[in-house]
Amino acid sequence: xxxxEWLKPGIYGAVIGAVFVGVIGFSWGGWVTGGTSNDxxxxxxxxxxxxxxxxxxxxxxxxxxxxxxxxxxxxxxxTYQRRDALMTAGxxxxxxxDAPDRDIAQACLKELEL
Numbered sequence: 688x689x690x691x692e693w694l695k696p697g698i699y700g701a702v703i704g705a706v707f708v709g710v711i712g713f714s715w716g717g718w719v720t721g722g723t724s725n726d727x728x729x730x731x732x733x734x735x736x737x738x739x740x741x742x743x744x745x746x747x748x749x750x751x752x753x754x755x756x757x758x759x760x761x762x763x764x765x766t767y768q769r770r771d772a773l774m775t776a777g778x779x780x781x782x783x784x785d786a787p788d789r790d791i792a793q794a795c796l797k798e799l800e801l
Contacts, residue, residue, distance in 0.1 A: 737790045740781055744795035747778045761799075769796055 690698075712718040719727070748754060757776040764772040770792045773779055779792035 737794050740791045741794045741798055744778050
């Protein structure tokens with residue numbers, strides 16, 4: 688195929704412009720791939736679920752007859768072990784589940800203000 692000489696700069700400019708727009712769009716324009724978008728959506732939904740379960744954890748803590756003893760145990764634990772102590776207390780185990788949730792326990796600790 689014979690391309691006229693006057694058309695070559697336009698073709699080169701279009702190709703370079705397309706690459707430039709892609710680089711700028713993905714680095715500064717906020718464009719993301721489908722995988723990144725999916726990962727962000729999953730993280731956001733997980734955060735929303737955890738936030739919605741914190742009141743359940745706090746209610747379980749308030750209504751627990753052994754609350755004072757469990758709070759003392761949680762307070763006595765070192766800072767990095769408090770989440771595990773709260774999980775052992777059973778307040779991070781949501782109704783209908785068998786195991787406590789670490790993220791819910793961490794969020795519940797923040798709300799308990801220990």
